[in-house]
Amino acid sequence: MPANKKNYYITTPIYYVNDVPHMGHAYSTLACDVLARFKRLDGYNVLFATGTDEHGMKIKQSAEKLGITPQALTDKVSQNFRDLCGAMNFSNDDFIRTTEERHIKACQHLWNVLVERGEIYLDKYAGWYAVRDEAYYSEDELRDGPNGKKIGPSGAEVEWMEEESYFFRLSAWGDKLLDFYAAHPDFVMPETRFNEVKSFVRSGLKDLSVSRTTFDWGVPVPGNEKHVMYVWIDALTNYLTVAGYPNDISTFWPADLHMMAKDILRFHAVYWPAFLMAAGIEPPKRVFAHGWWTVEGEKMSKSLGNVISPYALLEKFGVDGTRFILLREVPFGNDGDFSHANAMARINSDLANGLGNLAQRTLSFIYKNCEATIPSPSDLTENDKALLKKAQMDMLPAVRAELDIQKFNKALDAIWDVVNAANVYIDVEAPWSLKKTDTVRMNTVLYVLCEAIRCLAVIIQPVMPDSASQMLDQLKIAADGRGFDTLSASHAIKAGTVIDQPQGVFPRLVEEKAA
RNA sequence: GGCGGCGUAGCUCAGUGGUAGAGCAGAGGAAUCAUAAUCCUUUGGUCGGGGGUUCAAAUCCCUCCGCCGCCA
Numbered sequence: 001m002p003a004n005k006k007n008y009y010i011t012t013p014i015y016y017v018n019d020v021p022h023m024g025h026a027y028s029t030l031a032c033d034v035l036a037r038f039k040r041l042d043g044y045n046v047l048f049a050t051g052t053d054e055h056g057m058k059i060k061q062s063a064e065k066l067g068i069t070p071q072a073l074t075d076k077v078s079q080n081f082r083d084l085c086g087a088m089n090f091s092n093d094d095f096i097r098t099t100e101e102r103h104i105k106a107c108q109h110l111w112n113v114l115v116e117r118g119e120i121y122l123d124k125y126a127g128w129y130a131v132r133d134e135a136y137y138s139e140d141e142l143r144d145g146p147n148g149k150k151i152g153p154s155g156a157e158v159e160w161m162e163e164e165s166y167f168f169r170l171s172a173w174g175d176k177l178l179d180f181y182a183a184h185p186d187f188v189m190p191e192t193r194f195n196e197v198k199s200f201v202r203s204g205l206k207d208l209s210v211s212r213t214t215f216d217w218g219v220p221v222p223g224n225e226k227h228v229m230y231v232w233i234d235a236l237t238n239y240l241t242v243a244g245y246p247n248d249i250s251t252f253w254p255a256d257l258h259m260m261a262k263d264i265l266r267f268h269a270v271y272w273p274a275f276l277m278a279a280g281i282e283p284p285k286r287v288f289a290h291g292w293w294t295v296e297g298e299k300m301s302k303s304l305g306n307v308i309s310p311y312a313l314l315e316k317f318g319v320d321g322t323r324f325i326l327l328r329e330v331p332f333g334n335d336g337d338f339s340h341a342n343a344m345a346r347i348n349s350d351l352a353n354g355l356g357n358l359a360q361r362t363l364s365f366i367y368k369n370c371e372a373t374i375p376s377p378s379d380l381t382e383n384d385k386a387l388l389k390k391a392q393m394d395m396l397p398a399v400r401a402e403l404d405i406q407k408f409n410k411a412l413d414a415i416w417d418v419v420n421a422a423n424v425y426i427d428v429e430a431p432w433s434l435k436k437t438d439t440v441r442m443n444t445v446l447y448v449l450c451e452a453i454r455c456l457a458v459i460i461q462p463v464m465p466d467s468a469s470q471m472l473d474q475l476k477i478a479a480d481g482r483g484f485d486t487l488s489a490s491h492a493i494k495a496g497t498v499i500d501q502p503q504g505v506f507p508r509l510v511e512e513k514a515a
Numbered sequence: 516g517g518c519g520g521c522g523u524a525g526c527u528c529a530g531u532g533g534u535a536g537a538g539c540a541g542a543g544g545a546a547u548c549a550u551a552a553u554c555c556u557u558u559g560g561u562c563g564g565g566g567g568u569u570c571a572a573a574u575c576c577c578u579c580c581g582c583c584g585c586c587a
Contacts, residue, residue, distance in 0.1 A: 138587095192520060196585040199518060203586065262584085329527065329538095335583090342527080345539065353552050361549030369548085409528095413538090423553060432548040504550050 008039040009252035012050040013260045014096060014238050017077035018058045021084040023293055023300070023338075024261055026310035027326055031290060031408065032259050033090045034327065037462035038403055040091075041484045047252045049242040050085065051096030052078040053235045055228070060217040070217045074099055084310060089319050089465055096238045098219075107219045107229060107237045109246040110279055115222075119169050119278040122224075125209050128152070129161035136161075166211040166227060173274040174205045180273060186286060188269045189406060190333035193262060193289045197269040208232065208271065236272045239284070255284040257406075265289040288406050291335035308338065316340075317509070320464035321347050327408040327463060344509050351467075354419045355456060356506030359471055361426065362449045363502035369435060374450050374475075375443035376495035384448045387425050388489070390418050391455035396487045399459060415459055422452045447495060450475065454493045458482055470505045 012029045015021070029050050036048035054074040063073040078097055085092055096103060114120045127136040130152045137152045145151040152158045181187055181198055188194035211227040212218070218228030239258065243249040258268050265287065273283035295306045313322040325343045328350065330336030366374060380388070395418050402411035426449060434442035457471035461482065472482055476497045485491070 192584080195519060200586065203518090266585090331528080337527090339526095342539090348550095348552095349539070352550060357550055357552050359549095361552080363549095365548045416538095424555095426548080427546075427554040430546080430548085432546090435548090506550080508550050508552085 006044045007047070007252055008036075008044040009047045009243065009255040010036055010039075010049075010257045011239050011242070011255060011259065012092075013258075013264060014051040014053040014098065014235060015081055016053045016056075017074050017081070018056075018062060020077075021081055021310060023308045023310055023313065025081070026084060026088055026313075026322075027293065028259055028261060028290065029085070029090055029092075030088060030323055030326055031332065031406070032257075033088070033092070034323070034408065034462045035257065035403060035406070036093075037091055037465065038400075041458075041461060041482070042400065043483070043485065046093065047242065048092050049094040049096055049239070050081075050090070050092045051094070051238060051242075052081050052098070053231075053238075054078060054097055054099045055218040055234055056231060057212075057215045057217070060215055071099065087314060087319070088310065088323070091465075094242050096242050098234055098238060100241075103238060103241040104219050106241040106245045107234055108222045110237055110240065110275070111229065111233065112222055113279045114168065114275070117278060117280070120166050120210065121169070123165065123167050124162050125165035125167075126160070126162040128158040130156040130158045164213055164226075165209045165230075166221065166224075167207040168210045168233075168271075168275065169278070170205045170208045170271065170274055173277065174201055176277060177201050177205075177270065177274060180277070180283065184285075186405075187273075187283075188265070189286060189288045193265055193333075194269075197265065200266065201270060205270070232267060232271050233275065236267065236275065239272075240281070254282040256286065258284050258287045260287065260289055262289040262291060288333070290333055291330070294335060294337045296339050297337055317343060317347060320467045321351065321506075321509075323463055324351065324412075328412050329409055331410075332406050332408045344511065347506070348508055350416060350419075351506035352504075352508040354416065354423070355460075356504055358419060358422055358426070358449075359453050359457075359474070360502055360504045362446065362453060363474060363499060365431060366446055366450070367499060367501055370443070370446065372499050372501075374493060374495055374497045374499065375446050377444040377447040378440050380444065380448070383425065383428065384444060387421055387448055387452055390421055391452040392488055392492070395455060395459060396484055412463070415456065418452065418456060422449060422456070425449070425452075447493075451493050455487055458484065458487060467505050470503075474499060474502055474505075 010032050012032050015025050032048060032050070036046050040046045052074070054070075059070050059074060063070040066073060074097070082095055084090075085095070111120070125136075128139070128142060128150060129136050135152075137158060142150045142152060142158060145157060149157050149159075178198065178201055181194070181201075188197050210230050210233050211221050212230045213226050213228075216228055218230070219234050221227035221229060237245075239255055240249060240253070243252045243255070245253075258272075260268055268287045269289075272287075276283045293300065293308075295308055298304060298306060300307045310322070317325060321343075325346050328346055329342075366372065377384075395414060398414040399411045402408075402414060426445075429445040431442045431445045431449075434445065453471065454475050454477060457468050457475065457477075461468040475493060476499060477493070481491065
């Protein structure tokens with residue numbers, strides 16, 4: 001790796017393998033993929049990791065029910081998540097599984113460091129436990145049952161349980177966390193989530209149980225094999241494992257961005273930086289908690305039967321269409337509602353009618369009227385220069401600024417400003433009229449349009465890699481000349497380039513007839 | 516119960532003291548290169564209700580209603 005290259009490390013959560021991949025998994029990873037692709041094109045050395053969380057009681061029980069080993073189960077289910085990466089065209093550089101040897105080593109090393117520093121101690125975990133729910137409840141959640149026994153909120157009987165457990169001294173880290181938050185005002189985004197995190201920490205932290213003796217499908221605690229690590233240390237440490245821990249991690253650590261849905265924010269924004277600071281490791285630069293999707297105005301749930309599989313979206317909208325609609329409209333961080341009608345409208349309006357038609361009307365005109373050759377420009381008018389400036393100079397900084405704060409919808413707004421400007425330009429300049437009156441001017445207009453389309457195709461690569469590639473192929477742009485460094489006049493498209501008969505890149509979607 | 520957020524055009528949202536905005540949808544027109552796509556113009560809002568501060572409030576304060584989040 002060249003020493004002068006900037007590094008960028010971005011992660012998805014590791015997904016629990018007791019589930020099939022759904023739209024939410026695809027969404028988290030997609031957001032990371034777009035950022036990873038953007039940074040690569042923008043000259044960064046990128047490490048983009050995703051993976052699966054494969055330990056725990058539930059996996060063990062599921063495997064028993066199926067009569068297979070936990071390892072066999074996780075091998076199978078983990079593959080579903082790797083398949084999704086292929087189907088969604090994700091460009092992850094690594095796929096971490098918590099059952100891998102490298103991860104077990106990393107966890108045990110981190111554990112030992114925490115023990116040496118006095119941050120982990122052995123004690124008893126005691127509380128009211130409901131066997132049926134596999135959960136502990138606090139005193140004030142309990143009701144008195146009919147036979148004198150206590151009953152948890154779910155109605156399950158609880159009993160007093162004491163279990164030996166290792167604890168992490170989280171209670172000692174509250175003030176240091178608050179200091180860290182104050183010093184890093186962008187550590188958690190969106191801001192409203194950061195407020196929740198701070199408020200949670202301010203309310204006081206209790207030490208955290210970090211081991212279990214009730215099951216053995218996990219990372220063994222070094223020196224006390226009765227215990228396996230409980231979820232937090234095991235799962236979160238994957239981010240260090242991928243960076244090379246316990247070997248030198250300085251290339252990619254601290255991570256630039258941990259991406260996740262809002263339900264697991266606390267673990268990433270409170271426990272994780274506490275573990276890291278306790279171990280003498282710098283916390284990540286940012287954790288981002290995105291929202292959830294509803295469907296046609298309703299929460300996704302198995303009982304409603306409205307859970308959307310990513311594969312259903314891919315079938316209807318294609319890979320790039322799916323990637324586009326998930327990021328185009330909803331402010332990232334907010335919950336979003338997915339509606340079929342809205343998705344159709346967006347794809348047809350922005351992709352088919354907007355960008356797709358712009359490319360098609362331009363290239364088709366050149367193919368028919370200019371002997372399929374991108375014509376040479378003559379003197380540029382103010383109007384020409386204005387469009388070129390937008391596409392070559394202004395667009396990238398605007399998009400970069402938005403993506404640096406994970407505003408995907410705003411970044412796409414900035415790109416579509418240029419799409420719209422190009423459609424205004426073609427109508428104002430009207431090359432089809434110039435064909436009869438001034439072919440020199442017509443050639444200039446067509447050239448300027450080709451260059452604008454080139455810039456647009458280059459910059460949509462992170463969001464719609466295949467479609468962008470098709471457009472760039474049609475413009476005969478070499479595969480190694482598509483980085484963001486080419487967004488400048490010095491890399492402008494070459495006049496004289498002979499093109500093939502153009503094909504529409506974004507076909508218009510037609511509503512299927514009601515079945 | 517405590518803390519926080521939201522409520523603006525039919526829909527999705529921007530707008531934090533100075534003449535209410537954008538995109539989509541609707542209406543009218545232009546153009547005919549293109550995937551019946553594009554471009555221009557335009558209809559549409561007592562800015563959740565009420566009260567207050569101010570020369571001036573979507574914006575600041577109080578209160579009520581509704582929705583949501585975090586915590587207990």
